[in-house]
Amino acid sequence: MSDTSRLNQATIAAQAAGAVDPQSGGVVPPLQMATTYLRDAQYQPLRPDNIYLRDQSDIVRVAETVLAQLEGAAETLLFPSGMAAIAAAFRTVPNGGCVLVQSQIYWGTTKWLRDFCTRRGIELHEVEASDAAAFEAACAVHKPSLVLIETPSNPWLRITDLEAAAKAVHAVGGLLMVDSTAATPVLQKPLAAGADIVMHSATKGINGHSDVLAGVLATNDTEAQIWTDIKADRHDAGAVIGPFEAWLLVRGMRTLPLRMREMSRNAQALAEFLDQHDQVEAVLYPGLPAHPGHDIATRQMNGGFGPLLSFIVKGGADAALAVAGKLALFHRATSLGGVESLVEHRHTIEPHTGIPEGLLRVSVGIEDVEDLKADLIQALAV
Numbered sequence: 001m002s003d004t005s006r007l008n009q010a011t012i013a014a015q016a017a018g019a020v021d022p023q024s025g026g027v028v029p030p031l032q033m034a035t036t037y038l039r040d041a042q043y044q045p046l047r048p049d050n051i052y053l054r055d056q057s058d059i060v061r062v063a064e065t066v067l068a069q070l071e072g073a074a075e076t077l078l079f080p081s082g083m084a085a086i087a088a089a090f091r092t093v094p095n096g097g098c099v100l101v102q103s104q105i106y107w108g109t110t111k112w113l114r115d116f117c118t119r120r121g122i123e124l125h126e127v128e129a130s131d132a133a134a135f136e137a138a139c140a141v142h143k144p145s146l147v148l149i150e151t152p153s154n155p156w157l158r159i160t161d162l163e164a165a166a167k168a169v170h171a172v173g174g175l176l177m178v179d180s181t182a183a184t185p186v187l188q189k190p191l192a193a194g195a196d197i198v199m200h201s202a203t204k205g206i207n208g209h210s211d212v213l214a215g216v217l218a219t220n221d222t223e224a225q226i227w228t229d230i231k232a233d234r235h236d237a238g239a240v241i242g243p244f245e246a247w248l249l250v251r252g253m254r255t256l257p258l259r260m261r262e263m264s265r266n267a268q269a270l271a272e273f274l275d276q277h278d279q280v281e282a283v284l285y286p287g288l289p290a291h292p293g294h295d296i297a298t299r300q301m302n303g304g305f306g307p308l309l310s311f312i313v314k315g316g317a318d319a320a321l322a323v324a325g326k327l328a329l330f331h332r333a334t335s336l337g338g339v340e341s342l343v344e345h346r347h348t349i350e351p352h353t354g355i356p357e358g359l360l361r362v363s364v365g366i367e368d369v370e371d372l373k374a375d376l377i378q379a380l381a382v
Ligand SMILES: *Cc1c(COP(=O)(O)O)cnc(C)c1O
Pocket: 081, 082, 083, 084, 106, 108, 109, 150, 154, 179, 181, 182, 201, 202, 203, 204, 213, 214, 215
């Protein structure tokens, strides 16, 4: 593979960081499904970097290279899901340690962390990270060794100032990990803002086609103890992504910058439309000037505010469910970042987490925005 890291994102993505198949001459890297690799008559591996599939493979390396170049990271590690990536990072924390996590983020993260920390005797503190003073105070009091924030957060769309968060965590000797899933490497660069590790559920916008489960961690400090430990954990405990998933990911990422641009444009237009609608109580989208995190988001995001938006329907759960039920183009399903638009009634899924009963979370796809708007108009009509 050629070094394409000096090129711009759209070029790196479209050309998969230069990956081709030199053997066949194909312009697409091959999908090699072998779990094990040949040795010669002297019992030396034909390719020293290819021994066994759990260790590494060409197509996983290609996908990791593309991701590293898009993120501006020195190194990335792929995992079979976003949760596997988060778990690999937190498994490095010793028993009796102390960690801090943003409250009201992706529920799967909160739930797993609570269970894991209880089991391992790790002190877990939860704080609203978009409240900079509360976050800084929590860091100062608890001195956590590892901190996880999520911006924009899911499904509240809260925005945390990345530079300020990194300063607060580093002041007490901790490491900052940022779940940047909703922004993808296209709209936001947490490492440049001082984060130590960036995490994405690549299941979402990075793959973008709702057909691959994957997660990724990225860093610029490849010598850090935590990175060495995470790498060893993935290698030894075996949370590796399969070749077909990695191949699909490489294919999906070719259009990532294009998709994020269009999704952000569509989401912005729908947020502005919903903001003016009689039946809508509130719209949560950082692209709206009235959003409390708008100024920070404008500073630290580039090229749009992403596909994720929530709005609260007047009339509570029944009214929101009626709207979701009438939508014809938005698929009623969880997840986000795919080319097709999705709608979700979070309160039905997580009834005890403080989600407003009237909240609908939407992932805006790349359909024609006028068609999406017309669908919302008919669904919101009383
Ligand atoms: C989906 C998601 C995850 C979990 O990723 P999986 O690939 O589903 O394991 C973590 N964080 C955020 C913000 C997500 O949206």
